[in-house]
Amino acid sequence: MTPAELSQALHAVLTSAVADGAVSLAADDVPASVAVERPRQREHGDWATNVALQLAKKAGVPPRALADVLAERLRSVSGVSAVEVAGPGFLNISLDTAAAGELARTVVEAGPAYGRNTTLEGQRINLEFVSANPTGPLHIGGVRWAAVGDSLARMLQASGAEVAREYYFNDHGAQIDRFARSLLAVARGQDAPEDGYGGQYIGDIAAQVLADAATAGEPDPLSLPEDEAQEVFRSRGVELMFAEIKQALHDFRVDFDVYFHEDSLHRSGAVERAIARLRELGHVFEADGAVWLRTTELGDDRDRVIVRSDGMPAYIAGDLAYYLDKRERGFDRVVIMLGADHHGYIGRMMAMCAAFGDTPGVNLEILIGQLVNLVRDGEPLRMSKRAGTIVTIDDLVGAVGVDAARYSLARSSTDSMIDLDLDLLARATNENPVFYVQYAHARTVNVGRNAADLGVRREDGFDPSLLDHVTEGTLLALLGDFGRVVAQAAELREPHRVARYLEELAGAYHKWYDQRRVTPFGDEVVDDVHRTRLWLNDATRQVLANGLDLLGVSAPERM
Structure with missing residues (x-):
């Protein structure tokens, strides 16, 4: 007897008890399924349920009294060897040996489908994770989200949900400009700007931009005017960096269904449309020459500027447009996985969700992941040979392999910081x-x-x-x-x-x-x-x- 079959037996027992008046419940109060789980102590039986505690108040009887009624009927079910009422009203259920052993055949015959369920059937979930800026190799924090996010997507799908894995491509803003200036400077044989990016990878990409231009018969980017040269390094450099990130993720067994470009929100007018929608809903006001979102009324600690006084959209404006875009694509739930440094981001995002008329925590979920430290020979591994200032996906995979890397990153709760001992993970x-x-x-x-x-x-x-x-x-x-x-x-x-x-x-x-x-x-x-x-x-x-x-x-x- 499988847990599902036992659950069905419990449901049948409860339904019959209601039908013949032994339990005073309305038919609508009978749950569609009765949950069973393993007792903490094996001697308490094979399975347990708290259904009597859940329904006693509606039935107008003490939980143990309801449990006694259900236990008496359940004892006559084929395959059940014993039922005990414990504590305030728990049912501890033991199966006879043959009924318990039948599960072995059930599992083998189900094969890869065993364990799949329909608890989330009908839900359309947009799961956004990693979303690292294309300005450097994927660092260890992003690698944790790659392992956890892809595993979560697989489990959501195994539970019946329709899931889209989405990568938010941050190709708009100051960090991309700094990346382009760094590439151009290194290509000229200069040091990267003080606020720019360093590491061997910058030199590698800069050299590749020059080589690709020569191969294609295009003008030498270094001979172009400053603005044009920077644009070449920006567009081609981002393309090369992102191709490297995508390949590293693919090799890590992580592929995305959607790669969404931040820049498209600004070019398509999506930002303006989102602001207009919120204005219609009465959540937008103007003060000090800027456009604001009234988020204090929705749980945030302060109102947020969405268009600055110089007419330029603030960063949150892109978030507004992006969230609305996901909902308009038909997703019931938007799940975003962010690093520990984004914890202060939750209030404004949930307020944004509420401003659109949605339910925070339901239509929008934000998961925060804590830091990962790599340890080798008892000492922290502080930086990558190639990236210079960070530990990358290649460092981790090169040290322990994809299997150990994925498993070790996914086996701990994301709200806890973890130390990965590379020596341990490499041992058989x-x-x-x-x-x-x-x-x-x-x-x-x-x-x-x-x-x-x-x-x-x-x-x-x-x-x-x-x-x-x-x-x-x-x-x-x-x-x-x-x-x-x-x-x-x-x-x-x-x-x-x-x-x-x-x-x-x-x-x-x-x-x-x-x-x-x-x-x-x-x-x-x-x-x-x-x-x-x-x-x-x-x-x-x-x-x-x-x-x-x-x-x-x-x-x-x-x-």
């Missing part, structure tokens, strides 16, 4: 979490190979009642919990939950492997015990593979 030991999980998967594959060599075939027999060892009960309970973990990770925007789940599953599998043999030993004859355990082995392999895929990490067959 159980202390390395990604190795620990990947090794468990490789071990399941190896068990399957050995079983095939010795004539153990799943299709020749399956008796779930034979999965009666405590390690098998623990493993089955974890396998059954996978779908709930995926749904919760998607709903809470916390992909690290899947990584931590996989580590727990790997640990349970290793313990089972140490105590239960899939292949015959010595003169043993192959029987249903071996075949049934192979089903459990292969079910674990499938869930490990599915979970690693949600994190964008490979599931190796040999290590």
